[in-house]
Amino acid sequence: MAGNSEWWFTSFVAYRKTPAELRRLEAAREHLVACATSVVAEVGWSQASVTAVADAAGIAAGSVYQHFPSKAALAVEVFRRAAGREVEVLGEVLAAPGDPVERLSRGIQVFARRALENRGLAYALLAAPAEPAVGAERLDFRRRYRALFAAVVRDGIADGVLPEQDGEITAAALTGAIGEVLVDPLGTPGTTTTEALLTELTAMALRCAGVPAAAP
Amino acid sequence: MAGNSEWWFTSFVAYRKTPAELRRLEAAREHLVACATSVVAEVGWSQASVTAVADAAGIAAGSVYQHFPSKAALAVEVFRRAAGREVEVLGEVLAAPGDPVERLSRGIQVFARRALENRGLAYALLAAPAEPAVGAERLDFRRRYRALFAAVVRDGIADGVLPEQDGEITAAALTGAIGEVLVDPLGTPGTTTTEALLTELTAMALRCAGVPAAAP
DNA sequence: GTCTATACCTAGATAGAC
DNA sequence: GTCTATCTAGGTATAGAC
Numbered sequence: 001m002a003g004n005s006e007w008w009f010t011s012f013v014a015y016r017k018t019p020a021e022l023r024r025l026e027a028a029r030e031h032l033v034a035c036a037t038s039v040v041a042e043v044g045w046s047q048a049s050v051t052a053v054a055d056a057a058g059i060a061a062g063s064v065y066q067h068f069p070s071k072a073a074l075a076v077e078v079f080r081r082a083a084g085r086e087v088e089v090l091g092e093v094l095a096a097p098g099d100p101v102e103r104l105s106r107g108i109q110v111f112a113r114r115a116l117e118n119r120g121l122a123y124a125l126l127a128a129p130a131e132p133a134v135g136a137e138r139l140d141f142r143r144r145y146r147a148l149f150a151a152v153v154r155d156g157i158a159d160g161v162l163p164e165q166d167g168e169i170t171a172a173a174l175t176g177a178i179g180e181v182l183v184d185p186l187g188t189p190g191t192t193t194t195e196a197l198l199t200e201l202t203a204m205a206l207r208c209a210g211v212p213a214a215a216p
Numbered sequence: 217m218a219g220n221s222e223w224w225f226t227s228f229v230a231y232r233k234t235p236a237e238l239r240r241l242e243a244a245r246e247h248l249v250a251c252a253t254s255v256v257a258e259v260g261w262s263q264a265s266v267t268a269v270a271d272a273a274g275i276a277a278g279s280v281y282q283h284f285p286s287k288a289a290l291a292v293e294v295f296r297r298a299a300g301r302e303v304e305v306l307g308e309v310l311a312a313p314g315d316p317v318e319r320l321s322r323g324i325q326v327f328a329r330r331a332l333e334n335r336g337l338a339y340a341l342l343a344a345p346a347e348p349a350v351g352a353e354r355l356d357f358r359r360r361y362r363a364l365f366a367a368v369v370r371d372g373i374a375d376g377v378l379p380e381q382d383g384e385i386t387a388a389a390l391t392g393a394i395g396e397v398l399v400d401p402l403g404t405p406g407t408t409t410t411e412a413l414l415t416e417l418t419a420m421a422l423r424c425a426g427v428p429a430a431a432p
Numbered sequence: 433g434t435c436t437a438t439a440c441c442t443a444g445a446t447a448g449a450c
Numbered sequence: 451g452t453c454t455a456t457c458t459a460g461g462t463a464t465a466g467a468c
Binding site for chain 4: 049050051061062064065070071
Binding site: 129163166173175176184200 | 343345346347351358379381382385386388389390391392393394395396397400413416417419420421423424425426428429
């Protein structure tokens with residue numbers, strides 16, 4: 001009985017994985033998430049089957065379930081990581097102290113530049129068909145974007161540099177407008193270079209928020 | 217031999233369905249498309265299985281294939297019908313003769329009002345997860361919307377009532393902005409009534425196109 | 433712990449009876 | 451022509467060997 005008791009104790013309570021084991025496990029998980037992110041960015045959620053993701057990570061399909069209880073859980077993790085990075089970066093720019101118009105302008109450009117540098121991922125985050133679990137995350141993601149933009153718009157109204165308006169609507173519009181412009185797989189006819197696109201996009205966004213037109 | 221030959225002739229060349237038969241067949245097909253549209257508007261593309269659509273139409277799942285060669289073909293037909301109606305209506309308003317700003321303003325309100333009156337369908341057309349065949353149609357649909365808006369913006373620039381800008385980008389932004397505002401399933405906190413939402417939305421769209429702010 | 437093989441489920445599509 | 455029953459494919463998840 002004593003031996004049995006000790007075994008139970010050892011297995012379920014006192015036993016811990018060694019630091020090396022933990023690192024290895026964590027690294028494998030990270031690697032899996034990173035590879036899954038790449039696959040999603042390349043082929044979209046609907047084509048990112050467990051098999052495809054496992055292949056990309058160099059493991060067997062069954063082994064995925066050593067790290068995540070379901071495909072949906074993995075997908076949600078992929079989305080949260082990527083979306084979290086974007087929100088964080090945009091938040092730093094938009095929430096910085098300073099002139100609201102300046103912050104808005106720089107925020108748009110950061111948003112757009114990052115999306116253009118990784119169109120596949122941007123499309124996956126903003127628009128690509130996805131299972132319901134990811135769709136729910138996406139709603140939250142867009143809501144966070146809107147909240148960031150809305151705060152800046154409200155600051156601008158309070159400072160008197162932006163006209164009276166419903167900040168939530170303007171924020172939603174900015175999110176949708178930028179997404180629409182960026183996500184179009186054809187690129188944007190009429191503006192060939194990235195810099196020209198950014199210039200036009202920023203100008204549009206500032207008009208949308210009601211910034212008076214600058215002298216030509 | 218003569219009889220056989222006549223049979224062949226009758227069946228494959230000279231035989232025509234009677235007008236009554238044709239009407240019946242066409243009516244059944246129309247009914248199927250209409251029911252499928254309702255199902256899609258209610259539960260989205262991903263949940264609109266052949267079985268669900270057939271149930272709604274009051275026929276067996278297998279009978280769907282009497283009218284369409286595949287589920288994708290039916291889905292595309294559903295999309296084209298609904299999208300075509302919307303583009304047509306918006307086009308009539310936007311392409312009417314008159315002041316570009318006035319046309320734009322009325323176009324936004326028509327777009328928004330129709331979407332709000334049938335949110336399920338609007339969401340299906342604009343944003344709901346869908347199979348690739350429908351996704352391709354949606355790209356075309358958004359492109360047509362953009363073209364309509366872009367034409368009005370160009371008219372406005374030519375008339376000197378709108379500032380110099382890339383009409384394509386503004387058009388894309390308007391499509392995305394309106395979609396984002398309308399599609400949000402939570403409604404839009406801060407503006408409770410439909411009329412207030414329309415007012416704010418129109419104001420935002422006019423700012424976006426660069427219409428100088430009206431006197432407060 | 434990871435792989436191989438497989439069970440199982442969902443959903444589109446087909447065949448043959450009526 | 452429509453329905454019932456069935457086939458098939460693709461993809462998630464599991465079990466057992468190594």
